[in-house]
Amino acid sequence: MIGFEQLNNMQQKAVMQTEGPVLVLAGAGSGKTGALTVRIAHLLETGVKPWNILAITFTNKAAKEMRERVDKLVGQGAEDIWISTFHSTCVRILRREISHLDYDGQFSIYDADDQEKVMKEVFKRLNMSPIDKSFSVRAAISQISKQKEEMVSWEDYAKTVDPFDIKGKRLAKVYQLYQQLLKESNALDFDDLIYKTVLLFRTHPEVLDKYQERFRYIMVDEYQDTNTSQYELVHMLAAKYQNLCVVGDDDQSIYGWRGANIRNILDFEKDFPNTTVIKLEQNYRSTKKILDAANAVIQNNMTRKEKSLWTENDSGSIIHIYKADNEYDEARYVAEQIEQLQKEGKSLNNFAVLYRANAQSRTVEDQLVKKGIPYRLFGGVRFYERKEIRDILSYLKVLANPADTIALRRIINVPKRGIGDTSLEKVVTYAQNHGMGLYEALAHLDDMPELKTRAKKFKE
Structure with a gap:
């Protein structure tokens, strides 16, 4: 098998375990993508048809990388394997099947800018102020998004609202009209893509059976980041044949704020009692110092799957931590460190400043400008x-x-x-x-x- 001999023992085990539910706990930098691509190649070698395989990733970049690796390993026939994100997978299904929900297959997909325009029209028709701080256009979009992630329709939401809950009653009206305007435009928003697909499967079992028969082997990457609607989509598709392999790491679950449910990976063995659990703990990316620090921090988590990353890499440099008083002190420290190391002969090409939100770049930029340090900002207006x-x-x-x-x-x-x-x-x-x-x-x-x-x- 091409690429199999390059894998470690646990990666090989993940490749060979093709039947039944499989939970692969893959630590950071443990080579999970390589193992998944070889697993796909192995499925084909054992006689599985390429169109019976579905591999779901969380980003287009990850899907593209996996597609390229599979193409190199498999060659002819790889194009029939579905390798895509949750949303792209659902778009492909809905283009073919959404007529069952009384939509036209040429529906539009509204992005954030389009959503705001629709919601402003909703506010206008309901005589609501779009700049009301207690209930803004963006707040309404966010709250409706959360309802869809939890598979709650506007009808179901309206039924649960307390008669004395003014904000709740207002959201129910907004949610209803918002969906009405989308329907009139034969359009779906981003959350609708998964929501409508699950709804389609719930209300039309013959359509669900069609895709259960098609996707007999399903793999899902970054499973710790799945939300309720994604969880239900995967479980409905896998219910018939149970050949579901999910890959994830509960220690890397950081998207609870946008709907990810850590219980999806923690309770996987309860959902599928015959699960085979495989741990990928060998790290190929980091030094021993970094892994020791990471393991020491993550051990404090109360609910997690037990594992400990290790590596054959060098020990590496010690980790320095600077506790800044505020963002200005933080930016000054960063600029001073770069300036000092540059004087010691380090090239500016060796430095990168990472931050969590775009707004945080301003203070760092100010300090770099003051010290005359040239820099390049990655980002800006997307194409x-x-x-x-x-x-x-x-x-x-x-x-x-x-x-x-x-x-x-x-x-x-x-x-x-x-x-x-x-x-x-x-x-x-x-x-x-x-x-x-x-x-x-x-x-x-x-x-x-x-x-x-x-x-x-x-x-x-």
Whole structure:
């Protein structure tokens, strides 16, 4: 088997254990991706059809890396293996099956910017202030996102709201209208992708059975970061054949704030009583000093799967910790350390400053500028967030899905066509009063005497 001999004993065990539920506890830097790709190759060698394999990762980057490794190992036939993120997997399923939920397969997918526009329209129709600090547009989006992650529909949420809970009743109305506007535009938001797929499987068992038969061998990476909807999606797909291999590390679970449920990995053996547990504890990335420090810190966790990382790497340098008084003291210390080491002959290419949030870069930048230390900031406006790219994508969305009101409103006056906000609102009102979409209403401009002649020329 290609690549098998390069694996350590525990990695080889993870590769060979192909049948039944498998929990691979993979510590940081333990070579889990290599083991997973060889496992896929081994499944194919044992006669498993490539289209019967589903590998789910958490990021597009991880999916791309795994795809490239599998392609090198397997070659022909690898293209039939589904290797993608949770959301990409669900998009592929929904494109084929969402008609069961009364949507068109050419639905649009709304990003954060689109969501805000929809929610502002919701607030407008409900006569709510979008700048209310106690219940803002973004707060409403966040709360609805949490409901979808927990598989709670607007109907179910409305039933559970206390009659005296003013905020809860307000969210119920917002949630309902928000979903209504998405439906009218034949659109889904990011949370809908998994939510709607699980709903599809719940309400149409024949569709679930179809994909259970297709994906007889399922692998999920970073399982400690799964939330409720992702958990249910995986368990529904794996229920028939039980050939589910999840890879994760409870010690690396840091996304509870965005819905990740650590119990998913801690209780895996309860969900699947016949689970084989395999621990990948050999680290290939760090020095002994770093691992000793990491093990000492993580031992303080009360709920965790017992394991201890080790390495054959060198001992390495000792770890220095500086307890700063505030962010300014922290930034000054960082800049001074770089300045001193640079004087000792170190190249600036050897330094990297990592921070948790983009807002934290400012104080560090200020100190680097003061000391005349050149730097390069990684990040900025992403390609798909640039105005001209979003405009082009909106044109394509309207071509594929004319019901996409948000995309249409974005490009209706790009380039300038004489349709301002006032004229557009009159068209929107006409559409609402006549029970039609904005795109359809544009064909009835002659029926709107209140519009200016310049605006009416748009349909020409």
